[in-house]
Amino acid sequence: MTASYRLCAIALSLLMLATTAWAHRQPGVVSRIEWSQDDQALHITHRLHAHDAVRLLSDGIALDSVDGLARIAIHVETRFALTTERDDQPMALEMIGAENDGDDVYVYQQLSLNTPPVAVQVASRLLDELRDTANTLVFVVEDETHSVVGPPSKDWRIVGAAK
Numbered sequence: 001m002t003a004s005y006r007l008c009a010i011a012l013s014l015l016m017l018a019t020t021a022w023a024h025r026q027p028g029v030v031s032r033i034e035w036s037q038d039d040q041a042l043h044i045t046h047r048l049h050a051h052d053a054v055r056l057l058s059d060g061i062a063l064d065s066v067d068g069l070a071r072i073a074i075h076v077e078t079r080f081a082l083t084t085e086r087d088d089q090p091m092a093l094e095m096i097g098a099e100n101d102g103d104d105v106y107v108y109q110q111l112s113l114n115t116p117p118v119a120v121q122v123a124s125r126l127l128d129e130l131r132d133t134a135n136t137l138v139f140v141v142e143d144e145t146h147s148v149v150g151p152p153s154k155d156w157r158i159v160g161a162a163k
Contacts (some may be wrong), residue, residue: 018070027052028135031080035116035141044109046076046094046126054106063105069098076107077088079125084117087120 030047048056054063061068073095081090086120096108114158 002050026135027055027127027130028137029124030137030139031122031126032139032141033122035084039110040112040114041146042082042111044080044082046080048055048105048106048107048126050100050103052127052130052134053100064100069105070101072105073098073107076126076138077107079128080109080129081123082111082117083123084120088121127159158159 003121024054025078028049029052032047033041034045035041036043050063057063057068057071061071063069063072076098077093077095080093083090087109091111093109093111096106097111098107100106122138122140126134126136
């Protein structure tokens with residue numbers, strides 16, 4: 001009997017720790033930038049946790065509505081940029097759309113180019129409104145066999161990901 005009480009106490013403690021850890025989830029966004037030789041374009045996918053996306057809307061608009069997804073897409077469009085080091089002007093990213101899969105919201109952009117870019121700066125301020133400590137992770141996919149977190153070479157730089 002004592003062993004079963006001990007086991008129950010351990011299980012209950014672990015459950016309480018898991019609940020506490022979930023309650024303190026830090027806001028974060030993952031952006032993936034990938035060159036498509038077939039399309040001659042950079043494909044950019046941003047993944048935000050649905051809870052963070054709802055907090056960005058902050059005015060009661062449902063995330064699963066067309067208006068909610070459009071507002072999240074506009075939010076991404078105004079706070080994510082690729083620039084070249086030569087002219088420091090944002091490249092004209094095309095907004096493809098956004099979708100909600102329940103736990104996460106995906107926002108899709110692309111940039112049509114004749115050749116893959118060589119020197120690019122990535123500026124991401126997607127969750128600045130939520131917290132100063134929001135995580136921003138950028139994956140730059142160099143080819144089909146591997147991807148890297150952050151810049152794939154010295155010519156790519158991640159800028160503006162943290163305050």
